[in-house]
Amino acid sequence: xxxxxxxxxxxxxxxxxxxxxxxxxxxxxxxxxxxxxxxxxxxxxxxxxxxxxxxxxxxxxxxxxxxxxxxxxxxxxxxxxxxxxxxxxxxxxxxxxxxxxxxxxxxxxxxxxxx
Amino acid sequence: xxxxxxxxxxxxxxxxxxxxxxxxxxxxxxxxxxxxxxxxxxxxxxxxxxxxxxxxxxxxxxxxxxxxxxxxxxxxxxxxxxxxxxxxxxxxxxxxxxxxxxxxxxxxxx
Numbered sequence: 001x002x003x004x005x006x007x008x009x010x011x012x013x014x015x016x017x018x019x020x021x022x023x024x025x026x027x028x029x030x031x032x033x034x035x036x037x038x039x040x041x042x043x044x045x046x047x048x049x050x051x052x053x054x055x056x057x058x059x060x061x062x063x064x065x066x067x068x069x070x071x072x073x074x075x076x077x078x079x080x081x082x083x084x085x086x087x088x089x090x091x092x093x094x095x096x097x098x099x100x101x102x103x104x105x106x107x108x109x110x111x112x113x114x115x
Numbered sequence: 116x117x118x119x120x121x122x123x124x125x126x127x128x129x130x131x132x133x134x135x136x137x138x139x140x141x142x143x144x145x146x147x148x149x150x151x152x153x154x155x156x157x158x159x160x161x162x163x164x165x166x167x168x169x170x171x172x173x174x175x176x177x178x179x180x181x182x183x184x185x186x187x188x189x190x191x192x193x194x195x196x197x198x199x200x201x202x203x204x205x206x207x208x209x210x211x212x213x214x215x216x217x218x219x220x221x222x223x224x225x
Contacts, residue, residue, distance in 0.1 A: 033213065042119075042217040043159075043204065050211060058212055090158065100147025100208040103161030 002027045004107035006091050012113045013081060021076045021110050023091030031096030032074040033058070033104070034066065036087040043090065049074055050096070081114040088112075117141060119207045121216035128195050129224050135191045136219040138205030142186035147208040150179055150190055153218065154201045162190075162203075195223045 004025045013019055025032065033048040035058075045058030049068040063085055065077040074093075078085060088111050092104040120139045128134050140148065147166045151159040163172040168183040176193045192199055202218040 031211075035213075035215075040217065043206075043213075043215040045213050045215075048212065056211070059214070096211075101164055101166050103149065103164050104151075104159075104206075104213075106158035106160070108158055 002105070004091055004093050004105050006089075006107040006110050008110060009108060010111050012115065014115050015082055016080050019078050019081060019112075021078075021089060021091075021112070023074045023076065023107060024072050025074075025093040025105070026072065027093060027095070027105065028071065029093035029095050029105070030071070031094040031102075031104075032068065033092045033094075034064070034074070034076045035090045035092065036060065036085075037090065037109075038087050046076070046089075081112075083114050086112060086114050117207070117209070117214045119205065119214045119216040121203075121205055121219050123219060124217070125220040125222070127222045127224060130195060130197060132195050132223075133191070133193045134195055134221070135189050136203055136221075138188045138190070138207075138216055140186050140188070140205070140207040140214075141209070142184060144209045145183045145207075146210070148181055148183075148188050149206040149208065149213075150188070151204040151206065152201050153204055159204060190219075192221070195221070197223045197225050199223050 034046040035043040047066040049055045091107040094104045150162040153159040163179045165181040170181040204218045206215045
């Protein structure tokens with residue numbers, strides 16, 4: 001089944017404890033992206049990747065890191081989480097060709113709480 | 116920071132009513148405009164991807180139009196059904212980066 005998977009789905013952690021949220025897609029998509037969803041703010045792009053070893057900052061990259069060592073995986077790393085990173089996180093992938101004509105497929109979401 | 120606005124913020128309609136929402140976006144550096152449907156406790160799912168000025172897309176009772184020169188897109192739902200209840204998101208793509216609106220929450224009352 002074609003899908004985007006994220007793990008964990010739920011996480012409660014404490015300030016400063018490094019964590020990684022994994023994202024994997026089995027559709028051979030070039031474009032992958034991380035978003036956070038906060039009430040009243042809509043989905044905001046954190047980082048995106050056009051292909052292996054190519055990553056770029058989105059609108060709200062502060063406090064996050066990503067890597068794209070393999071085409072299928074795009075982990076989101078919070079080196080020192082803070083309470084303002086409490087949010088619902090989505091990973092998405094797309095066979096983006098550079099013209100914007102391809103839809104994004106979203107993972108199930110990860111609800112993160114930082115105490 | 117780039118602004119993508121959706122209106123109305125929420126909408127309640129009776130089953131069978133037709134309705135429409137608006138997405139406004141910058142008219143410069145346009146790559147694409149995406150519409151997504153987001154049901155509670157699920158993930159957003161793509162409805163339409165529109166890339167050309169004047170584009171019109173249709174999927175069943177749902178259709179969308181695009182005006183890139185003036186920076187707006189309309190989403191229409193004809194004969195709303197309770198299963199259409201969801202949040203509808205638009206996303207503006209420019210320079211490989213997506214900017215989402217805050218969505219229109221639609222409730223269809225049986």
